[in-house]
Amino acid sequence: MPLQAIADGLWQKVDHLRFPGGVRLPAAMTVVRLADGALALHSPVRIDDREAAAIDALGSVRHIVAPNCFHHLFVAAAHARWPHAALHGAPGLARKRPDLRWTCELGDVALPEFGAALEQVWVRGAPRLNEVVFFHRDSATLLTTDLIFHVREPLSWPTRLALTTMGTRDRLAQSRLWWWYARDRSAFLASVDKLTAWPFRRVTMSHGSPVEVGPRELLAAMWMCRDRVPALPGA
DSSP states (O other), X not given: OOOEEEETTEEEEEEEEEEGGGEEEEXXXXXXXXXXXXXXXXXXXXXXXXXXXXXXXXXXXXXXXXXXXXOOTTHHHHHHHSTTSEEEEOTTHHHHOTTSOOOEEOOSSOOGGGTTSEEEEEOTTOTTTOOEEEEETTTTEEEOSSSOBXXXXXXXXXXXXXHHHHTOBTSOBOOTTHHHHOXXXXXXXXXXHHHTTSOOSEEEOSSXXXXXXXXXXXXXXXXXXXXXXXXXXXX
């Protein structure tokens, strides 16, 4: 699928990953234009020459972001295309991929290189993932990776079965695997409180299509957090 605009200053390239048993999941990379006109690639996927040229036409790629410890498979290839780009990895990813020249480790503090365009929160309590979620201010968009799924058109029956098992089939939802990953529930919920304080109106994710929702709808979709959904006014 070619690069597609999803909001002002945001584009996505969708690839498809194959897993054992015939499971195929969409995997999206988000291209972010920063305040200085530079580009950041969030969660790189496979990029061919034509797609790389389309990205270069948007601006200069100066940052490559691996936002959790699972989304690193195509980082090396992206860095080979744009070797002068800074490489930012989720906490612990440098130990998992010592072969890559990491510029810095992501955390809770927004990187000064991103200017005012992006804020970030490290979703703590799930050390196997260590996902860092970003907020793109200009478009009021939350950039997530595996925190939430929104796969509306599974590509095969094994994929439908896998998504049903994870509780994410045909809807915006959090995978049941978060119960396994989130070893420290209190730390996880404290991180979620931080990211849901942002005034976002749209959520992107690696696995699924962007969706127009705000903090309340996101909490309602996250089955680990449904007890935190605020009551509607007047209810």
